[in-house]
Structures are given as C-alpha cells and as structure tokens.
Amino acid sequence: MISPQYLLWLVALAAVCLLFAGSGMTRPAVLVVAASAVTVLEFPVFFGDVVGSTPLGVGLMLVRNGLLVAACLLAGRALWRRTVPGAAGATPDGAQPSFSRRYARQAVVNSARVVPSTSRKAACPPRVPAAR
Numbered sequence: 226m227i228s229p230q231y232l233l234w235l236v237a238l239a240a241v242c243l244l245f246a247g248s249g250m251t252r253p254a255v256l257v258v259a260a261s262a263v264t265v266l267e268f269p270v271f272f273g274d275v276v277g278s279t280p281l282g283v284g285l286m287l288v289r290n291g292l293l294v295a296a297c298l299l300a301g302r303a304l305w306r307r308t309v310p311g312a313a314g315a316t317p318d319g320a321q322p323s324f325s326r327r328y329a330r331q332a333v334v335n336s337a338r339v340v341p342s343t344s345r346k347a348a349c350p351p352r353v354p355a356a357r
Contacts, residue, residue, distance in 0.1 A: 227293070232257075232264050235293075242300075249303030256296035263289040 239254035267275050267285045274282030306312045 227264075227290075229264050229268055232261050235296075236261055249307065250300060253296040253300040253303070256292045256299070260289050260292035260296070263292065 235257045239250065239257045242248055242250035243254050263285060267282070267289060271281060271285060275286060276282070
C-alpha cells in the first residue's frame with residue numbers, strides 16, 4: 226500500500242513535468258491526479274474496507290495502483306521516444322528535444338544563418354593538430 230504522502234510527491238513531480246512544453250507528460254500527470262482522487266476515497270472514506278480487504282477496498286487499491294502503473298508506463302515510453310536514438314519520435318541525432326517549439330524554431334533559424342568569412346576566421350581560429 227502506498228501512503229498518501231508519497232502520492233503527494235508524485236503530484237508535485239507531475240506538476241514540474243508539465244512546466245516543459247512538449248514533454249509528453251500530460252497524460253501521465255492526469256493519471257497521477259486521478260490516482261490521488263482514488264486515494265482520497267481509500268484512506269479517509271473507505272479505510273475500513275481497505276484494511277478489511279473487502280471487494281470495495283481491494284477494487285479501490287487495484288484502480289489506484291493501475292492508474293499509477295499506467296502513468297509510469299506512459300511516462301517511460303515518452304522519455305524513451307524523446308531520448309533514445311532510433312526510437313519512434315526521437316530526434317534524428319538523438320539530441321534532447323528543445324524547451325519549446327518557439328525555441329526550436331529559433332534554433333533552426335540561427336543554424337541556417339551564414340556567417341561572413343571574415344568574422345568567422347576571427348571567431349574561430351584554425352585548428353592545430355595535437356602533438357603526439
């Protein structure tokens with residue numbers, strides 16, 4: 226049995242995950258909040274049924290734990306797709322996704338700009354091979 230205070234930590238983690246646009250954590254966060262609502266039913270309301278292992282108490286535990294497992298699997302899948310090269314939804318070079326779409330578009334625009342050769346030479350001195 227997971228104690229309610231531990232579930233509160235998961236709600237806080239879900240809130241932090243939602244701060245990052247495009248993180249793919251919306252569905253897991255919603256499932257964690259739903260599991261919190263079921264937990265409120267388990268402990269103050271139907272605590273006697275949970276302790277007595279009545280069908281209602283066991284059902285509440287199964288629903289709450291099922292929601293938490295689903296949230297964990299969805300979050301893991303979203304992280305896998307965004308960080309593992311070659312996974313569905315991963316960036317081509319395996320890099321981390323940008324903070325938001327706006328910053329991603331700006332990065333594309335900045336990378337497409339051509340730097341004049343005179344300023345480029347001043348900014349980047351020629352490479353000198355390392356002595357062996």
